[in-house]
Amino acid sequence: MEEAEAAAAAVAVAVAKMMNTLTDRVGLGWRPDLAAGILDHLDGIDLLEVIADDFFSAPRQKVRALKTLAAQVPVILHGVSLGLASSAPVETKRLDQMARLMDQVRPEFWSEHLAFVRAGGIELGHLAAPPRNSSSVDAAAANLHRAQAAVGAKPLVENIATLIDPPASTLSECAWINGILSSSNCGLLFDLHNVLANGLNHGYDPLEFVRQVPPERIAAIHIAGGKFISAPDGTQRLLDDHCHDVPDPVFELLEEIAARAPGPLTVILERDGDYPSMDSLLAQIAQARRALAKGRARRVQLAEAFI
Amino acid sequence: MSSNSAQLEAFLARLYVDPVARASFKSNPRAEAEKAGLSDEQCAALEQLDWMGLEMAARSFAKKRHRKHRSTWFAALRTCVSRLRFSRFMP
Numbered sequence: 001m002e003e004a005e006a007a008a009a010a011v012a013v014a015v016a017k018m019m020n021t022l023t024d025r026v027g028l029g030w031r032p033d034l035a036a037g038i039l040d041h042l043d044g045i046d047l048l049e050v051i052a053d054d055f056f057s058a059p060r061q062k063v064r065a066l067k068t069l070a071a072q073v074p075v076i077l078h079g080v081s082l083g084l085a086s087s088a089p090v091e092t093k094r095l096d097q098m099a100r101l102m103d104q105v106r107p108e109f110w111s112e113h114l115a116f117v118r119a120g121g122i123e124l125g126h127l128a129a130p131p132r133n134s135s136s137v138d139a140a141a142a143n144l145h146r147a148q149a150a151v152g153a154k155p156l157v158e159n160i161a162t163l164i165d166p167p168a169s170t171l172s173e174c175a176w177i178n179g180i181l182s183s184s185n186c187g188l189l190f191d192l193h194n195v196l197a198n199g200l201n202h203g204y205d206p207l208e209f210v211r212q213v214p215p216e217r218i219a220a221i222h223i224a225g226g227k228f229i230s231a232p233d234g235t236q237r238l239l240d241d242h243c244h245d246v247p248d249p250v251f252e253l254l255e256e257i258a259a260r261a262p263g264p265l266t267v268i269l270e271r272d273g274d275y276p277s278m279d280s281l282l283a284q285i286a287q288a289r290r291a292l293a294k295g296r297a298r299r300v301q302l303a304e305a306f307i
Numbered sequence: 308m309s310s311n312s313a314q315l316e317a318f319l320a321r322l323y324v325d326p327v328a329r330a331s332f333k334s335n336p337r338a339e340a341e342k343a344g345l346s347d348e349q350c351a352a353l354e355q356l357d358w359m360g361l362e363m364a365a366r367s368f369a370k371k372r373h374r375k376h377r378s379t380w381f382a383a384l385r386t387c388v389s390r391l392r393f394s395r396f397m398p
Contacts, residue, residue, distance in 0.1 A: 087313045087316055
């Protein structure tokens with residue numbers, strides 16, 4: 001019996017060691033401003049995340065260019081305007097556009113936010129947090145079901161940053177996300193700067209939050225940076241603007257996830273403005289790889305402790 | 308329940324984009340929420356709203372919309388310029 005347990009533990013160690021080097025990947029969000037630098041440094045970037053909505057109504061040559069890019073480097077598609085956590089059904093037209101683009105580009109997977117982006121005929125032009133309750137869990141699950149049926153694949157769903165604690169919420173953010181993950185059976189695209197920002201702005205411990213998410217659901221990760229802005233009352237809140245370097249606490253959360261997640265992780269560095277040099281972006285990618293390696297090493301140690 | 312949730316989202320959306328609606332709401336939250344047909348529970352929740360968060364979120368959304376509008380405008384301009392350049396070589 002002991003021999004069998006030892007053998008199982010040895011297998012677990014071997015698997016954990018294999019995962020260290022074989023499957024975790026770190027890439028970058030594709031932005032036109034970064035295109036030249038990205039193409040010059042593809043050897044240091046494992047994959048690219050492309051904003052799908054930029055191509056929904058794009059001319060044919062632009063989609064062709066994306067297909068050419070996808071032939072050179074693994075590409076994933078990221079949606080920003082479906083509004084999957086809206087209580088209204090997600091628009092069929094937008095799902096069809098996503099389905100068409102998926103068919104044309106054939107990415108490894110696609111993802112969208114747990115947010116509402118329009119309501120009552122108003123386009124917010126941004127991601128907003130709906131009230132977190134059982135009703136919005138059900139609505140999001142229904143929208144994810146529609147999305148899967150239309151697109152042919154489930155998206156990974158992403159947690160969002162919010163400066164306002166959504167009113168009329170009866171669930172914590174973590175319970176709300178976990179509820180949607182379990183009722184939709186979707187994987188999570190875990191945005192760690194969003195966790196950091198919401199934790200600081202709304203008074204919870206980001207590390208505790210990360211530990212409460214089922215690690216087997218975490219498939220991909222966003223890392224980014226933001227800045228502190230002043231409220232009218234003089235207090236400060238962290239704005240997730242993607243215009244600053246990734247802060248150390250985000251890398252610490254990444255290490256924690258690498259120590260807990262059993263599956264391979266895809267990490268994407270997001271940058272949406274105040275673009276630094278490619279060297280600086282590549283240095284942040286390297287730092288993400290180090291955080292992953294440290295977390296995976298902890299996982300191996302943990303497995304070895306069972307022998 | 309879900310149509311009521313939709314009403315609440317619509318109400319929040321209006322608060323995010325419309326400074327006048329925000330000011331009216333701030334001066335009399337309960338009355339404005341009731342006018343929008345929200346439930347008692349939702350009205351009570353809105354009376355406890357995170358005001359600072361609302362102002363900051365509204366400002367952040369406005370900046371994003373402005374940036375998006377500007378980049379769309381630049382993209383259209385770029386397309387026009389490249390078409391003009393291309394048309395010079397057309398018969």
